[in-house]
Amino acid sequence: MRARTLLMTLTVLGLIGIVAAPGAEAAKSAAMTACSGQWDTMKKDNKLPKDETWSQFWSQCSKDFAAKNPAAATAKPAKAETAKPETAAKPEAAAAPKEVNKTTAAVEESDTPGSTQQKRDCDAKWDQHKTASGAHGWHDYFKFMAGCI
Numbered sequence: 001m002r003a004r005t006l007l008m009t010l011t012v013l014g015l016i017g018i019v020a021a022p023g024a025e026a027a028k029s030a031a032m033t034a035c036s037g038q039w040d041t042m043k044k045d046n047k048l049p050k051d052e053t054w055s056q057f058w059s060q061c062s063k064d065f066a067a068k069n070p071a072a073a074t075a076k077p078a079k080a081e082t083a084k085p086e087t088a089a090k091p092e093a094a095a096a097p098k099e100v101n102k103t104t105a106a107v108e109e110s111d112t113p114g115s116t117q118q119k120r121d122c123d124a125k126w127d128q129h130k131t132a133s134g135a136h137g138w139h140d141y142f143k144f145m146a147g148c149i
Contacts (some may be wrong), residue, residue, distance in 0.1 A: 030069065068097035122148035 028036075035058055042048050049057075120137050129135060135144065 031062045031065040034065055118149060 038061060039048075039054060039057055122145055125148060126141060128142075129144055135141075
């Protein structure tokens with residue numbers, strides 16, 4: 001019974017490896033490579049912290065890696081080349097590729113002293129707007145609130 005379970009497990013893992021390996025290897029970041037190496041070494045030496053999972057280790061290791069290697073942490077991982085169907089290119093798109101700065105800014109989302117009252121005021125305005133216009137549903141509500149707040 002154990003041999004059969006082991007054989008089935010290995011077969012499934014092999015199939016997953018065949019399907020996922022090309023894309024997964026190409027998309028590994030420097031942090032993932034370094035942290036995976038540390039995890040494998042600790043596992044091989046039987047020095048894993050008790051009750052620590054890979055996701056917990058990865059969370060801390062990736063932060064440590066980013067602090068020690070700021071240039072490597074912001075670099076994009078290499079992506080695998082995929083075959084794309086041939087399509088007619090638009091002349092505007094072929095002229096010049098656009099540079100896009102994809103940095104993420106930290107956003108302060110805590111409530112301000114007047115935000116609770118502001119939401120209450122907008123809710124009251126929503127009730128009036130809903131009655132007057134016949135608007136209903138979450139889509140209309142969020143659209144209204146985005147303009148109100």
